[in-house]
Amino acid sequence: MITSLTIRPETSADWPAVAEIITSAFTAAFGESAEAELVQRIRKAGLIEIALVAEQDGAIGGHIVFSRLDVTGDGRTLNALALAPVSVTPALQRSGIGGRLIEAGHAVARERGFDAVFLLGHPTYYPRFGYSAAGAAPFRAPFGGDHFxxxxxxxxxxxxxxGTVAYPPPWGL
Ligand SMILES: CC(C)(COP(=O)(O)OP(=O)(O)OC[C@H]1O[C@@H](n2cnc3c(N)ncnc32)[C@H](O)[C@@H]1OP(=O)(O)O)[C@@H](O)C(=O)NCCC(=O)NCCS
Known part of the structure; x- marks a missing residue:
């Protein structure tokens, strides 16, 4: 049970710890990880709009990134974000940190007036935060199916x- 968790904006001092958390979370889940390099590329390109860390007792246990996407709907530009990646240190998973990071990110995105968030992820996890494949279905994108x-x-x-969803060049799609 996590009792003293703080969600706060990432700073550059967090970058080494953040890279480790991303790599350990994705390697534990999928056996490999290119996500830390992806974050570095989108950070360098200035595309990151929201990056938060979850900190407990001075140690970072989780991280989330929302970055800018090029999206149109019925010919109009949407102010949209990609959520990717979200990572929780394996030993701390399933204690609510991922959910806290996602909800905190949504709160900031709403405050800043963003219209929508797109992601590629587990179809059993993200619907609890309001995501749906049906919502993404009208948009032509590099992805499709129930994970988009x-x-x-x-x-x-x-x-x-x-509509259309275009991922900026650092995504390599
Ligand atoms: C996905 C992740 C961020 C969730 O963080 P977390 O702190 O463990 O999640 P929470 O404690 O908020 O929520 C736990 C719930 O998420 C579900 N969940 C966690 N990982 C899941 C996965 N890979 N697929 C489906 N559901 C998953 C658990 O089953 C649990 O569900 P329950 O509440 O019904 O038991 C974390 O497991 C992680 O870092 N995974 C590796 C990296 C990754 O897959 N990132 C997301 C890419 S889509």
Whole structure:
């Protein structure tokens, strides 16, 4: 049970610890990890809008990034973000840290007026935060299927006949 967790914005001093957490979380889950390098590329390109860390007793146990995406819906530009990656140190998983980071990120994104968030992720995890594959389905994107999901931060944002989602070059898609 996590009792004294602080969610705060990432600083450059956190970058080495953050890279370790991303690598350990993804390696434990998938056997390999290129996500820390992806974060470095999108950071360097200035695309990161929100980066938060979860800190407990002075140690970072989790991290989340929201970065800018190029999205249109029915010909109009949407102010949209990609959520990727979210990582929790393996020993601290399943204690609510991932959920706290996601909800905190959404709160900041709403405050800053973003319209929507897109992600590629587990179809059994993200719907509890409001994401759905149906929300992402009208958008032509490099991904599809039940892992590609979207969340409207403003009601109605995803109610479009058609749209496009383009990931900026650092994503290498
Ligand atoms: C996914 C991740 C960020 C979740 O963080 P967390 O702090 O463990 O999650 P929470 O404690 O908030 O939520 C736990 C719930 O998430 C679910 N969950 C965790 N990882 C999951 C996964 N890979 N697939 C499906 N569900 C998952 C658990 O089953 C648990 O569900 P329950 O509450 O019904 O038991 C974390 O497990 C992690 O870092 N995984 C490795 C990296 C990764 O896969 N990132 C996401 C890429 S899509």
């Amino acid at each position: 999901m979207a969340l409207a931060l403003k009601p109605g944002t995803l109610d479009v006949a058609s």
